[in-house]
Amino acid sequence: MAYLLSNSIRVLNSAELYKASKPSKFANENRGLKSTTSPRGRGPVHKTQKLNLEVSPHRAVSAVRLMRIEFGGAFADLLNENGKGSGDNEMGYVERTLGFRTRALDDRDLRLVLLFIPFSYFVTDIVGGTIRWRRYLDHLILALCHGENTFRSIEPLLLQILRIGFYEIVQLEMPPYAVVDENVRLAKVALRPGAGNMVNGVLRKLVLLKENNSLPLPTLEGNDRAQARALATLYSHPVENNSLPLPTLEGNDRAQARALATLYSHPVVFNAYVRANSGKGFTRADLVMRLQMLKVPHDISPYLNDFVRIKTGMQIMMQAGLLKEGLCSVQDESAGLIVSVVDPQPGESIIDCCAAPGGKTLFMASRLSGRGVVSAIDINKGRMRILKEAAKLQQVDDVITTIHADLRIYADDNHVKSDKVLLDAPCSGLGVLSKRADLRWNRRWEDMEQLKNLQDELLDAASMLVKLGGVLVYSTCSIDPEENEERVAAFLLRHPEFCIDPVDKYVPTDFVTEHGFYSSNPVKHSIDGAFAARFVRSL
Ligand SMILES: C[S@@+](CC[C@H](N)C(=O)[O-])C[C@H]1O[C@@H](n2cnc3c(N)ncnc32)[C@H](O)[C@@H]1O
Structure with missing residues (x-):
């Protein structure tokens, strides 16, 4: 899950940006920005407070976010991770990276994927889509730049602007000449006139090729390896070590194969x-x-x-x-079905152990019809704030109590016992690859062992909060058996006081596995991949 991965958010200053690439023929002209040495001695920082109302703020903010994600380890949905704080700093990042501010974007422009999946052309669409399609877009940019050397010499900010333009034209099919104009202006103002000319030339070439239906795409030819690489480009998927590797063609294992199958079938969000x-x-x-x-x-x-x-x-x-x-x-139906597995009833006490940002807490609360309580625990304060705001907005805050805590410590210190306990554990997110744009590039397989240990520890802690005869539900948004069935088997070995309660009474049979668990698969059900096991405490 995201929080296990590196979350350091740092913006490269302009000196670092330039260092990150070889000198470019597009980088020779002076950017014309006043700069001075940073008090921390990390190179130049821009002093200007210039407000630029001509540049498209969505694209400027998107370009800066892309820089933060690629070079600063921030996430595509970084505002979700940190609540509003990141949004407040947004213009600071823009100014430090581009040398000017733009019109401030409001909440609707900025706030994000988990609560409001945007189906319009907001910042998150541009950022998420550009990351998702990065390999594919880079293939096209390289083809239109005449050669690897030229491509490699494109400075990072210019490359982000090109990727945005390519994404808007090829994937979003936005009016091409408006896209060209806006991105040319951004390159001119943020970099220099020559950069704008370069963006203009390349984007116009792309528009023509697209209009003639002759985009230079890779073909599925050659040996397995060559075909695998072509597929990876077409579906914009990593093939490098340390990322999700390509399955089947190169003999990788089942979970990875399923993850990629998911991706292949649904490279774009469905409903x-x-x-x-x-x-x-x-x-x-x-x-x-x-x-x-x-x-x-x-x-x-x-x-x-x-x-x-x-x-x-x-x-x-x-x-x-x-x-x-x-x-x-x-809310994705896969999350709704996990609530069906919990089956909240009016009057019950329910603990949601990893509750934020609150999708399932809110749904469970709405099922209580004003009677009972959902205690929402989470370690992340920013995400808890989102939960509280949403609970108020949805008028279910009267049955929700929020507890900011590490579940493991909370369970040790508090001897409360509830009717039902949901542990929606931090996970790899393999079930939501089609939505979590950054995951495919950032996921490190080394994190898995750490993640599995955490899942076991959280399950042990959650089990302490279940009363005799009460229900424990373990869920993830992953389709990886290591995080699902294997965690359940290990839990039952450690906790003979629990037994499995098959979920066929709570969800349609299409989602019930042979062992009585809930499992949704994007390929099969056209909803996100998720898993849930229901246990009853018998001792
Ligand atoms: C999969 S997300 C939960 C999503 C949430 N149930 C929903 O439906 O919106 C996992 C959550 O676990 C929380 N978490 C991770 N470690 C935790 C711990 N030790 N104690 C409590 N919460 C933790 C994370 O902050 C994250 O919000």
Whole structure:
């Protein structure tokens, strides 16, 4: 899971940016920015407070975020990790990297994937998409730059601007000449006129090739290795060591093969899944009526009573204020089905052990119909803040208690026993590869051992909070057996006081494994991959 990976957010100053690449023929001109030596002696920092209203703020912010992610180890969804704090600093990062500020972006522009999956062209779309398609985009840029040497000499910021332009034209199919103009302006102002000319030339070439349907794409020819590389480019997937390797063609193992199959089938996000907030008295029938009035095409979820599927028109829904008013929220059905496995009933006491940012807490709370309590525990303060805000917005805060703590310490110190306990454990996120753009490039297989140990420790801690006859649910958003079935088997060996309660009473049979667990798979079910096991305490 994200939090286990490096989370250091540092922006390279301009000197470092230039150092990161060889001198470029595009880098020869003076950027014309005033700079002085940093008090920390780390090279020049820009003194300017220049506000530039001509440059597209979305693209400027996106370019800077891409720099932070690629060179500073920040995440594509970095605001989710840190709550609003990162957003407040956004313009500081922009100014330090580009030398000027842009129009400030509001919350709707900036806030992010987990609670509001954006289906419009916001910063997160551009950043997420550009990262997701990086290998594919770089292949095209290289082809249009005439050779590896030229490509390698492109300075990092210029490369990000090109990637943004390529992504917008090739994947988002935005009006090409507007894209060209905006990215040329950004390159000119942030770098220098020559950089703008270069962006102009390359993007225009791309537009022509796309219009003629003759993009220079790799073909599936040659030996296994060559074909694997071509596939990796077409699906924008890493082949290097330390990343998710390509399966099957080079004989890697089952979990990796499944992960990539997922990716191949769904390189782009499928539907938006929206949950009507029945806790606020807003039923799915109410939601459907509003969607009909807004002319937003939708389908009813076949699996969950409160859920609706939306293919297009998410932006219309957002503009109508349905999300802002807390009437509904974006939530994948795989997460909703985990709540079905918990099966919250009015009057129950439930502990959500790893609760933030709160998707499942909020759904469970809405199921209590105002009677009972969900105690939401999480170690991450920023994410807890998001949970609290959402609980208020959705008017379910009367049945939610938030506890900022390390579950392991909390369980040792507090001898509370609840009817039901959910442990939605930190995991690799292999079930959500199609949404988590950065994961495929950042995941390190060495982290897995550490992650599995944490999952075991958290399961032990969560089990201490379950009363006799009570229920424990262990869930992940991974499709990797090492994090799922193997963790369950190890837990049962350590805890004979628990036995498996098959989930067939709670979710459609299509999701029930032969051992009685819940398992969703993006390829099979067109929702995120997830897993849940339900145990009952018998001793
Ligand atoms: C998969 S996410 C939970 C998602 C959440 N259940 C939801 O539906 O929105 C895992 C969470 O575990 C939390 N976490 C990790 N280690 C923890 C610990 N030792 N104690 C409590 N929470 C922890 C992380 O902060 C993260 O928010």
